[in-house]
Amino acid sequence: MLLNLPFITVVIIMALGLYAMLFKRNLIKIVIGLSLIESGVNLFLVSLGYRNGGIAPIYTNAPSTNMVLPTPQALTLTSIVIGVATTAMLLSFCMVIYRHYGTLDSRKVRRLRE
Amino acid sequence: MSWDYFLNHSPALIIVIPLLAAFATPLIGRFSRKAMYIWITASLALTEIFSIILLYGVHTGGTMVYVMGANPYNLSVPPDSGGIPVRIILTVDSFGAFMAFTASTVALAGGIYSIACEHSQTGQEKYYALLLLMLVGMLGMVLTGDLFNFFVFLEINSLASAALVSYRIDKGVAVEAAFKYAIISSIGALAFLFGVGILYGEYDALNMAMIAQRMKFTDLDKIVMALFTVTLAMKAGAIPMHYWVPDGYGKAPGGISAMLVTASQASLYGVFRVSFTVFGLSANTLTLGWFLIILGVLSMFVGVTMALIQHDIKRLMAYHAISQTGYMLLGVGVGLATLGTAAFNQYGLAAMEGGIFHIINHAMYKGLLFLTAGAVIYRVGTSDLNKMGGLAHGMKYTTIFFMIGALSIAGIPPFNGFASKLLIYESVYQFNPLLSIIAMIVSILTLASFVKVFHSAFMGPKIYDVKEVPKSMLIGMCILTFFIILFGLFPNIAMTYLVGPAAKALANPLEYIARVLGGGA
Amino acid sequence: MSKIVRTQASFLYTFILIFGFYIVAHGHLTPGGGFQGGAVIATGIALVVVAYKFDEIKRRIKKTSLTAAEGIGLLSFIIAGISGIGVSFFYNWLANSGLLFGESVPYGINPGYLNTAGTLPIMNLAVGIEVLGGLGVIVLYMLHFVKGGEGNAA
Amino acid sequence: MSWWNTFTTPSGFWNPLVWVLIFLILVLLSYLIWKRGESSYKKGGMQTDPFLSGYGPESKEALHVRAGNIYWGFASALKNYYSLLRKIHTGIVNDYVGWYIGILAMMLFIYFLWGGF
Numbered sequence: 001m002l003l004n005l006p007f008i009t010v011v012i013i014m015a016l017g018l019y020a021m022l023f024k025r026n027l028i029k030i031v032i033g034l035s036l037i038e039s040g041v042n043l044f045l046v047s048l049g050y051r052n053g054g055i056a057p058i059y060t061n062a063p064s065t066n067m068v069l070p071t072p073q074a075l076t077l078t079s080i081v082i083g084v085a086t087t088a089m090l091l092s093f094c095m096v097i098y099r100h101y102g103t104l105d106s107r108k109v110r111r112l113r114e
Numbered sequence: 115m116s117w118d119y120f121l122n123h124s125p126a127l128i129i130v131i132p133l134l135a136a137f138a139t140p141l142i143g144r145f146s147r148k149a150m151y152i153w154i155t156a157s158l159a160l161t162e163i164f165s166i167i168l169l170y171g172v173h174t175g176g177t178m179v180y181v182m183g184a185n186p187y188n189l190s191v192p193p194d195s196g197g198i199p200v201r202i203i204l205t206v207d208s209f210g211a212f213m214a215f216t217a218s219t220v221a222l223a224g225g226i227y228s229i230a231c232e233h234s235q236t237g238q239e240k241y242y243a244l245l246l247l248m249l250v251g252m253l254g255m256v257l258t259g260d261l262f263n264f265f266v267f268l269e270i271n272s273l274a275s276a277a278l279v280s281y282r283i284d285k286g287v288a289v290e291a292a293f294k295y296a297i298i299s300s301i302g303a304l305a306f307l308f309g310v311g312i313l314y315g316e317y318d319a320l321n322m323a324m325i326a327q328r329m330k331f332t333d334l335d336k337i338v339m340a341l342f343t344v345t346l347a348m349k350a351g352a353i354p355m356h357y358w359v360p361d362g363y364g365k366a367p368g369g370i371s372a373m374l375v376t377a378s379q380a381s382l383y384g385v386f387r388v389s390f391t392v393f394g395l396s397a398n399t400l401t402l403g404w405f406l407i408i409l410g411v412l413s414m415f416v417g418v419t420m421a422l423i424q425h426d427i428k429r430l431m432a433y434h435a436i437s438q439t440g441y442m443l444l445g446v447g448v449g450l451a452t453l454g455t456a457a458f459n460q461y462g463l464a465a466m467e468g469g470i471f472h473i474i475n476h477a478m479y480k481g482l483l484f485l486t487a488g489a490v491i492y493r494v495g496t497s498d499l500n501k502m503g504g505l506a507h508g509m510k511y512t513t514i515f516f517m518i519g520a521l522s523i524a525g526i527p528p529f530n531g532f533a534s535k536l537l538i539y540e541s542v543y544q545f546n547p548l549l550s551i552i553a554m555i556v557s558i559l560t561l562a563s564f565v566k567v568f569h570s571a572f573m574g575p576k577i578y579d580v581k582e583v584p585k586s587m588l589i590g591m592c593i594l595t596f597f598i599i600l601f602g603l604f605p606n607i608a609m610t611y612l613v614g615p616a617a618k619a620l621a622n623p624l625e626y627i628a629r630v631l632g633g634g635a
Numbered sequence: 636m637s638k639i640v641r642t643q644a645s646f647l648y649t650f651i652l653i654f655g656f657y658i659v660a661h662g663h664l665t666p667g668g669g670f671q672g673g674a675v676i677a678t679g680i681a682l683v684v685v686a687y688k689f690d691e692i693k694r695r696i697k698k699t700s701l702t703a704a705e706g707i708g709l710l711s712f713i714i715a716g717i718s719g720i721g722v723s724f725f726y727n728w729l730a731n732s733g734l735l736f737g738e739s740v741p742y743g744i745n746p747g748y749l750n751t752a753g754t755l756p757i758m759n760l761a762v763g764i765e766v767l768g769g770l771g772v773i774v775l776y777m778l779h780f781v782k783g784g785e786g787n788a789a
Numbered sequence: 790m791s792w793w794n795t796f797t798t799p800s801g802f803w804n805p806l807v808w809v810l811i812f813l814i815l816v817l818l819s820y821l822i823w824k825r826g827e828s829s830y831k832k833g834g835m836q837t838d839p840f841l842s843g844y845g846p847e848s849k850e851a852l853h854v855r856a857g858n859i860y861w862g863f864a865s866a867l868k869n870y871y872s873l874l875r876k877i878h879t880g881i882v883n884d885y886v887g888w889y890i891g892i893l894a895m896m897l898f899i900y901f902l903w904g905g906f
Binding site: 021027030031034037038041044045048071072075078079082085086089090093094096097099100101109110111112 | 262266269273276277283285286287289290291293294296297300301303304307308310311314315320360361364365
């Protein structure tokens, strides 16, 4: 059960993120929801590679060779880097939208429709 | 530095060249504008040449495997790895090479076109760096053999495209479009990554060939299948997840709209690759095939009816892009639904060929149409069709290019749209006559809606005193027109060297798997 | 900000830079690497940006040098990758060669040697330079609106 | 299958070169027929003006049909369909995400029900 705890957390975080993306009307909150989903996916990847009692997969002065899988951590790192770029870009879009529209309400930021 | 060297290393070089060019562009642009234009054009042309080398290599030697950082370059399964492919593996089969050729051709046209079209804009060095990065994303998506790597290139592609959509701020409206596009593509990419994580947890592998071989098709795999197919169909712009398409295509600069078409098709490639190669051996392909067919028919019909009532020239064309994507989904979906039965050789393969042929045709003519729309906006300054009229008086070449594109998209012989549509109609008719009839009605409505554009923008009395657009924009349009007429008059060239091998490679995942897991021999 | 904050910020700035470059340089031995080290350096830039007035920051940190760092970092990364193209792209030709970063690593648990791993430390360095430039530019642009710019972007 | 050959489809064939040849012949034929027509036509006379119950012709600018008015009949015949589509295309970013999540959930359901054999 304790080993399943990270996966339960993943589900909760992703559900919160989805809630924010579906029902929050502020564009910044939508970006926050996206970041939450991303954290959930990252946590999911890291938990996949965990081995019971394993240590970080680095050979310098390691006490034992029982190590967690390094590949999911590399994947997580890549995903974090991409996430930083995405979030920075989305937030700067928000800033430009606010400057031109004077609002961040998603019900008003819709000059493009049909 | 012999011919063999370039041939063997072409899968990596085709990605490296635009990547290097993208990173060097801001530095070169700081010194001289002119040198930067030459640099961009040269690197795009070199990419195009390498895509042709790639086509040649795949045509003569079959599926190519390239392992980054390995010694030798094609050692996908090292002797001490226990039969598991390691490192980033690029796997180029005929379908991948075909898509790479399409993407780099449209990028070449869009890049040359942009030189004049964006001449007076600021921040051009970033524009071209992003344009090249977008090309890198597309090429990486279609050439990689690794699911995680696919996700990385998908993100590179969508980030660069979103930034480019917002390039002309246009009182914030373009940024609104880019925001919507970035949000929807990021959440899609995260769903894709979640699926990759589930597959990794199940099968300890990220390589598509390895996963396909180990696939047991448990309940978890069904979740992954839904995540992958729905996400990539959304990125390809299938209805009812198409809302970002008119926004993004409609507000991007002209050259970028043309490239966004191929960016969507790279996602379409992902749908087909995942459903045929990864899940095709174990999943129930009938369900998966009908999913694609239903999405395709919906996209075709709703896309074209929405296009009929638009009055913004680029938004109208964006809805047509959705509608044409429907043809590809329909054709390949019929192939997938009949996979493994006797009907596949009877008409399923022909339907797939039609769908795949339509990919390259659509990239060329819709790219051309977006470039002409960009030319109209460049001269008139508005994209509203209600305010246009009589442009044919001043812009003769643009009018001719528009007519070629419009006749081609409507499937009028002898242009290239007719050949692929004919293949789709005939083979789908044998599968289910109703689908074929819908496809024909959609084609008629497409013609009707382009008659509307032609009438209201180019015909009528002279309202604007316009000149012809600059030469580089005409050259960009010329490149795409050349391929439209070539594939229109000689469809067998495309059929023999591009489309036929691509369809066969897609339908036969076992060869793909054997090539990767065979140690790269 | 007050004088205490400003003094502390310029004092800590050096240490943050040193720590960041330590993480970058030991990327092939310890957790961290180019991106993390670059991000740490960018937090140093963020600290300075928070502490000082916008005009003063503009004098101290130049946007053009940051964008140049971004471009140079990316270029040197890709060139490090291309340098192995004689065998294959990203081939680690420096490892175990006896040249720069060319010492061979003993198998199993070991204290870790800086002069190993071939092209990896070079790539880490390149990524570090790129990330400090990129994130620094992002921080500067975003705070430009908050502090010194038009002031209507809350 | 060489490059100039006929392009074969499952139940037919298509050769663009033959099509172009026939098209050119037809163009030539119609030109010949047109050539045999009345040759006393003069440009710019009263002959070219449309006859509107004796009123003078309107200016060309006023006669040009704008894009918004083309296919008005089609759109108004399918009024219900289009009002439904207009209602769906809200332009709110939350709805974009909602449609995607909805289709994802639906497909999960369908794959579990029918995709399992």
